[in-house]
Every structure is written in structure tokens, then in C-alpha cells.
Amino acid sequence: MDWQRFDALLTRVRPHRERLGLVLDLAVVAVSWQFTYLFRLGFERWFSARPGYDGAVLAGVLVVYAAALLALRVPKGIWRFSGFGEVKRLALACLGAGLVCATGVLMLHLHGVPRAVLALHPLFTLMLLAMMRLSYRMTYEHMRGRISGSAQEQRRALIMGAGDAGRLLVAGIQHSQGWAVVGFLDDAPAKQGGRVAGVPVLGPLTQAREQALVHGITHVIVAMPSASAAARRRALELAGQAGLPVLTVPSSDELLSGRSVNQVRDIEPEDLLGREPVELDEGGIRECLNGKVVLITGAGGSIGSELCRQVARYGPSKIVLYELSELALYTIEQELGEKFPHLPLVRLIGDVKDLQQLRFVFRKYRPQIVFHAAAYKHVPLMEEENAWAALRNNTLGTYHACLAAAESGAERFVLISTDKAVNPTNVMGATKRAAELVVSHMAGQGGSTKFMAVRFGNVLGSSGSVIPKFKEQIARGGPVTVTHPDITRYFMTIPEAARLVVQAAAIGESGQVFVLDMGEPVKIVDLARDMIRLTGHSLHQIRVEFTGLRPGEKLYEELLADGDRTLATPFAALRLAQLGAAGDAATGAVIVQWLPAQGATAEPALGDSELRALLKQWLPEYAPAQRR
Template sequence: MLGKVPQKYKQSLSWRTAAATLHDIAAAVLAWVTAYWLRFNFDIPVQYATSMTRTLFWVVGIQTIVFLAFGLYRGIWRFASIPDLRRIGLAAATSALAAPTVLFMLDRMEDVPRSVLVLDPILLLLIMGGSRFFYRAWKDGHLFSLQQLGATPVIILGAGAAAAALLRDLASDSRWRVVGLLDDDPAKAGLRLQGVTVLGPLAELSRHAKRLAVENAIVAMPSRTVGERRRAMEIAVEAGVSALTVPSMADVLSGKTAVSQIRNVELEDLLGRDQVQLDDAGLRGLLTGRVVMVTGAGGSIGSELCRQIAAFSPAKLVFYEASEFALYSIEQEFVQHFPRLAIVAVAGDVKDAATLEQAFSIHRPKVIFHAAAYKHVPLMEADNAWAAVRNNVFGTACVARAAIRHEVERFVLISTDKAVNPTNVMGASKRLAELACRALQEQSPLTCFVSVRFGNVLGSSGSVIPKFREQIEKGGPVTVTHPDIVRYFMLIPEAAQLVLQAGLMGKGGEIFVLDMGEPVKIADLARDMIRLSGFSEDEICIEFTGLRPGEKLFEELLADSETTLPTLNPKLRIACANETHEAEWLATLDTWLAVPVKPADEVKQELKQWVPEYMVSTRPAIL
């Protein structure tokens, strides 16, 4: 094994091994001599002193051989733990049997007191184990450390396993000095965790922060529900202390990060929700060993879908993307993080039937996730209205027809809540794309078409979150269109996981609706971001600019004429719609979409004929 270790570490390892071996030899000598001293009250008779000296070589030699056999020098003292102590105990017990046996064979142990044979392994265990744990305590900072005198005092919210791990890591960190813990479990009040007292419930943070001159609180509750973590963070913000948090336990256990990698609380922590429970077995049947294609693979949703799909080891993952930079970025990410996964990067537009045909013919995908879309509402409302329709409807139809021709088993359309009773071109175009997929389903017995609707995802391109961050960094103001405007929000990983789950559950023609939770007031969102950034509304104000073209005060996930049916996954429901379309409907749609250019007003009027519930916005475009 040592031959595989880089040369620069070999000397360090051999030096440490030699030092540990010499230490334990010295410990064995000390234990044997001390056992005699204790036996004779520190006044050893000459006869027994001679015996002690004569047997010392044999006892220490036997014990050294036993230590090597038990691998005591493969451990690292810096991280000495219970398993190390157990090995030392077993080694001491084994030597306690081996040494008397050898001594008995040499001279029947005539001059060796029996009590020495009992005291020696006990002293050996205490000296060897104690020195290791003393060294670790010193390195971990549990002993007196001058570094801690200048450290910033901090309170930890939570007194569970994560808090214990965090305390161990922070003990040797010169930046922080933990002065107390807070936890809502009344049974923990007054108890001590690694020497730090649980002061009381979370609600008392303000009082203890003032008393202890604390300006920072670390939320160490990664295994609790999102609601509990959100409440802890809000208590910290209301108490006027800077809210910090630790990584999720999933990231810690997977080795992606350590508990001690403390970071600022982000808005995602306040809006995040409990983890999605995936049907892993079903998704492995759908994705493992199969060729999967993702259109719009470089976008926020498309790229996260690719990451989630990669976990199920597809035979090949095909990125189909119109943006060269986005395609390059996702390809390089996968080359670095998924080197064993076969990937193909195809630069192509979803409206380009020839490129699609070539990609399908060469790679033969069996599952398609269609995430490519124009989705920015104001940009698509005026000059780009026809571009939105062509991309979102004609592009979807092109990919769907290629899927049918090449007998793709499953086609999943990423739709939007803006498709419900749409008031903008983007939403109406996505609704028309849903209708086109349902119509194609009636003509395709081999390909299963599924649509998935959800609202805004945090951090996606065009999201308000990056815009608010930029405005706060510039000193404000933060602009919100209307004081009462509300939106549904979801984290990108959760949305991608539910899209995969919906794709698995669909039988053909369904429109799945994601449970988006409670709607959030955008004005409240802005206030939270200002507070989390360490400012007040007096320092960074909020300005209301008026609704933009095609923008609603609130979004709906279901149209008025629709109802929903539950599924086995509580976060997914199926929208039941009654529309059916004949082949002539699709042919007429194709003819309409074939026109290369149309003026925005004409697009909106004609779009209303295809989507009757579409309400054309009369507000002027403001970009």
C-alpha cells in the first residue's frame, strides 16, 4: 500500500509511524516499571528489582509484536476514537495473556508478583489510550487554546447530531467561539453538549444574544423539516443577528461538504420544501441503461434534469441545445463530474427538423424530456410574440413528431402554470403546446406523451431572485411590479425530481400539476432578501413599478374547467381536461405555424382562436 502513496507523504508517514512505535515502547516500559512500584509502594526490594529488569526485555518485546499485529500504527492520532481505544484494549488483553505464558516457560515466573501481571495491562491501556486522546483533545481545541480568546462568539440553534458534529469542528476553528445552544426540546434545557450549555428554546435567542453580545447564530438543523429550519432562520433575523446555516445532511454524508462549512442563509433556505420521495426502482427501470435526450439541456431546468438523470446511469445522455455557450457549459460540467457517463452534445434548434432527424437516427433515444422554450413573459409579449409561438409550439411539434417516427417510448413536455387561463403570449403558447401533445397522443400508440406544469423555480434564468440580488448589491431600490402580486416558487432540484416522477407515472396524454405549496407575495420576498442581506427597508427601499404586459396578479395551476385526480405521489396531481382533437386540427395548426413571420397583434388575435381561454393583454409592453 505504501508504494501507492505519493513520495512527498512517505517520509511523513514513516516518521509518524516510528514516533508512535517509540511512544508505545516507552509506554510498555513505563507500565511494567510502574506496576512494580505500585506493588511495593514505590520501594522495590533488590530481588524484585533484578527480576523487573530481567523480564522487561521479554515483556516489552512481546507487547511490541502484539501492537504491530493489531495495527495500532495504521491509525491517525489526530482522529483517535472509540475503535482505536478498542484495539488498544484488545492488544493489552492479548499481551496480558502472552507475556505471562512466555515468562512461565522461561523460569516459571518465580520472581514476578502476580499483582504486577494484573496491573501492567491496566496501566498500559491508560497510558497508550490516554496519550492518544489527550493529543486529539489538544488538536481539536478542547484544551485551553489562545486562538479561542479572539474568536467571534456565536450561538448554535439546534442541539442534535449536527450541532454535536459542528461543535467538534468549531473547537479548533479560530473564527468562532460557541457560547450557547438553543433547542425547543424542553428535556435538553440546561444540559451540556461537549461542554456547551443548552440555554433554552429558540424563541429566547434575542435575550441571550443581547446578554452574551452575540451577533451571529448558526442554524444546525439539517435533518429537521423545512418549516422548522425556516422558523429558526426567521427567529434569527427578527432577533437582529446574522443568520448562518450548515450544509444538508445529504451533502455531508455524500462527502460533498463538511458540517463546518458554514454559509449565509439564502432565500432558498426560507422557500425550500421537504425532500421529494422518488420511486427509485421505477426510475431505474425508465432511465438506467437507456438513451435519454434532454432538449434545452443548457437551461436551468434542462441542466438540472440532466444531473438528476445522470444519477440513474443511463446508457447515453444526449444534450440538445441551441445556445453554444450553454451547451459547452453543461458538457464541461459532465466531463468533470460524470466522467464515466456517455454524453453527446448536439447543437441544434428544436425547430430544425433536419438536425432533429439526424440526432434521433444516430442516437436512438428512448426517453425525451423537452425543456427547450422561450419563457420570459415581457420579452415574448410584443416584438417576439411569433418567435415564442414558433419555438414553444412548432418546436415542440417537431421534437414530438421525431419521437413518434423513431418510436421513442416516453416524451415529457415541461409546461408552466402560465398556461392556465393565459394572459400572455408565452403562457398561451405553452398551453397550445400541451394541446398539440394531446392531439399527437391520439395518433401515436407507441409514444407516451406527458405534460408537467409548475410555477417559478428559484434561480432559473429570468427569475426575480437574481434581479433582486443585483439591485440589493447596487444599493437599491428593489423593484416589484405590484404590492399584491403573488407567485408559486419551487427549488430547481425539486422541480426536476418531480418531472422525472411524472414522466414515470404517465400513461399517455396526462397533464401533471406539481404541488407548488403556498403562494408567496413578491413584496414579502423582496423584504426577506433585504433583511437576509443585512439591510433594513430604510436603507434599501422597495419601489412598485406596475404590472408588466401579460402579467397576472396571481398564477393558477388549473383552468376553471379542469379538475384534478390524486396520484401515489402527494406532490403530483393529474389535471383532467376534456378536449380532443382530430387529425385535421393538427394539419391546420401546422399550416398556421409554417408562416415564417407575423406581426404581434395578428399573432395574439389568432392565438386566441387556438386557445379560447387566452385573454389578450391590453397593457403596453415595458421591457
């Protein structure tokens, strides 16, 4: 038997499963009526001894059984999952219908219908209905075993996108890896009603929920890697309405990096952003980095490690990895060693607060390009009991790195800054704004090193961000905690941010502050709800819980202060900030005069309140949140 044809037949009739199931059940009721007469009267008399009104009685019996089956939702049952629960529903339906039929016949004084037929018919009907479902389940499991080598129920996939990626996906996973592709959805009218790789195109993308219900789909796969970001976002929203786990094929960038189209993966938050790929001046970046010694502070952090990956692509002569965390340093050097085996790496445990060590490292390795990513960035953690540590690491550490770079004659120094430095309301943002002023001061000293800063918002999946936290909470079954229903944030992916930082380093001039185009702000609660839905859960199963704003936290972030504006660069996602405060360099000089004395000891020279007062003196725009 051609089991694949049989599977295709089942797929075609599945949209009519409930109606067909009811018809088959009523046919069994009718056959059982005949068997009961045969059992009671024997072959010689099972027709001749019947009353003339037997046909009308059977019609009434069929109506009663149909009502009982529908009332107990028996036609909605899926036969391949039939078990004891299904048999219980059938027994209740047969018992109820049998009692109604027997009562009706007796009340109408239809004495030509044998009493034994009325008593035995429900039992025969129950036996045949259960046997029919058991036979189907056995046949179905045998079919699955012949097709895929396993009798276990497969994951039934509905693919959104009937293009080349969908076709290759079917070739890669159909009847293997535990997958059975039931159909495609595609908005192209020419494809609808046709077949791709032998699989039918069932309708447009808007029918995702309907087709998933009809065909017993277990997973929806979005296979549209070459579509626009907006089109992929729409497809994900429609897929999420099906209430099933949603997967996707690798993006165009992932395919270029070597991933296969049939390596389906879970939906990541970056898939939800709907951002177009960043276009870079690859030639200009290569000219800036190729053959150069590049030093990256905070090399094992979220941004620092991605900078390492991006820089390594352009053929530097050496990368100096400067990192305080032994584990983070080990992790990134192992990854780089595997992906770029011929790239020399210098792996250094180091602290940017240690000026003597930095000077030694810069004198020894003479880096030409410096990316300064070392920072404390967790807002609530820095706000309480750690304000002094934030100032020393974020501001003093930046000054030390700038000083060492200038003394060693580095060509370019790039500070990784943050949108929290704009009109800061927390210590972390204020110390990063002070770091920007230090860079502005150093740029005005007339040395050969070009000092610049790049400012951007939240990056998806970075350490301490909400995304890993949401994933963990969803995996535990919730609740997912959000601080405030109206809180918004700008987001971009870590690779996108790192690529733009590298681009800024290639085109930047001394004293410039670049602002990354973060797109539209995203409501955190909407992001949380989307993540819940795309894992196949409802908002009733995993609820969102609001916990209140944390210390120093804003409802929304800004990339520019009110008096600032930006100029366009040749790259749409990269803007050049024109900062309104003419005294930035002068304020930076004041900060630089105060900082050196604070590097000698980690013991706080100021309490938290005194430190906030000092930051307020330096930064008039700093507005500390009210302490509770």
C-alpha cells in the first residue's frame, strides 16, 4: 500500500473531519440496528419478521443518536488519539440514546419492534464505534511507522511561505526528524491551490489559525528569510494567532554564515522587531581594521564579545582581549580560537581602574584601534550601594583607557555609551554621561588619537536585559514580570549594534558622538506578550505581572537631550549627534582633574548622597529619581 498517498488522502479529508465522523458514526448505528435484528431473529426471519414501520423507527433512532453524539461533542474527538476518555463519551451517548429510543418505542406502542433489539442495540453500537476508532488508530500508527520509521505521532507542521526556503525546508524535514509537513500558506494568488514539493498550498497567510485547527497542526513554521522585515513581522503575528509553538528558518544573515534552511529554530525577540538589515561600508571597515592591532576592553561582555566577533571578520593582525572576568575571557577566547584559528589573540585579565596595568599593556602591544566596552550597566544594582563602584569603573576607567591610548599613540578610541546617559535619572546613566565628557575633553587635547563615542539603547539578549529573564520565566510557566504597563525601550540586536560601532570607528572624527538609529520604541509588555504567544501559550496560561518601577528606572529612554539634534551620515542607521552643551569639553576637564585621586583606593571617598550631589554638579541635566 502507498502509505504516503494514504497520508495525503487523510490530509485532504481532515477539513471535513467532524462531518465525516458523524456520518460514519450514524452508519455504524444503522449497521448495529441490522446486526441486532440478525442476532434476535436469525437469517430466516431478520427481514420477514420486521414490522412495516421499521424504517421510520430506524430514522428516529438515527436522529436521537445524532443528537446525543453532538451533545457530547463526540465528532470533535480526534480518532488517532482515541483512548478510555473517548470510550466513556461513546458509552454515555449510546446509553442515553438507547434509553430515549426504547422509551419512545414503548410509549408509541410499537410492539413490532422486539424488546431485545431495543436492549441490545446500544451495546452493539458501542462495540462497533469503539472498534472503528481502535482500527483507525492502529492503521494510522502503522502508516506513521512505515513512512518515518516511528509509530509515534509526529509533529505536524504548517509552513508559512511557499517559496524556495519552504521548498528546501520540506525536502530537509518532511518525513524525517519527526516532522510531517501538512501544507503551505502563501499570499501569492498563483500559488494557492497548487502544490510545492508535493505539499498543497492551502490558502493565504491569514488562514493560519483556521488551517491549524482543521489539520491538527502542532507547529507553525515561518519560512520567509528573504521577505522584508515588515512582512516577516506580519507573518509572525498571524502565526501567533494559531495558539501553537511558532518556529522559523534561519534569517538571511544566518544562512550566509553557514546555517542550513532546515535547521528550524525558536522565534527570537529580534524576529519580532521588524528591523531591516544594516548596510555597512565593508571596504571602509576593512581598510580601518585590516592588519591593525585592536584592543577591546570588556571583551567578554555582551557587546565586547560581539565586537570581537565582528572585528575578527576584517583580518586584524591581532586582537587584545582585556577582561576582568576569567570565565568571560575564557569563553570568548575559546570561541574566537575555534572560528578564527589563524588570528593571534592576546588574552589578558585586567581592570580598567588599574592605570599602571593599562599603561603597561598599551606600551607592550601598541593597539591602533581601541574599543572601550568595559562598564557596569545594571541600573538598579548600581543605584543601591554601588554608586561609587559605578563612578570608578564607568568614568575613571574610561579616563584611564583614554590616557593609556593617547600615551601609546593609538589611532582611534571608541567609547561604548548608552541612551541612559541622556538626561540621566540614575547613577549608571550619569557616570556614562560623565565618561562621554571625559572623551570630549581628551579629544580637545590635540593629540594624534581620535576619540569618539557611540550611544545606543538596549540590545536584545545582553546580560541583565529583560529578554533572557522573560525566557526563563516562560520556561518555568510564569508569571512574566514587567515593571510598568507603559514602560518602553529602544531595542536592537547585539550583532547589529556591534556592526554599527565598528562602522562608526571607521568613519568617525575626534570629539564626535554617534547615535544609532534604534527604530521605534517597543512597549515591554507587548514584547512579553508576543514571546508568550509564540511559545504556544495563552495569556491565561502564563500571565504578565506588574512589579513597579525599580530604583533609577525611567518609563522611557531618550537617545538625545532636548537641545540636541543629529546629522545624517552615509549610513541610515548611524547619526552624528550635535550636542547642544558648548561646555562639554570644559566640564570634562573638571571631571578629569577630580578623577585621578580616586584611583588609588576602592574605599568610597563619598557616600551615595554626596556622590549624587557631585554628579549633579557636573551634570545639570542629571535628575536623580526620588528615593523610597
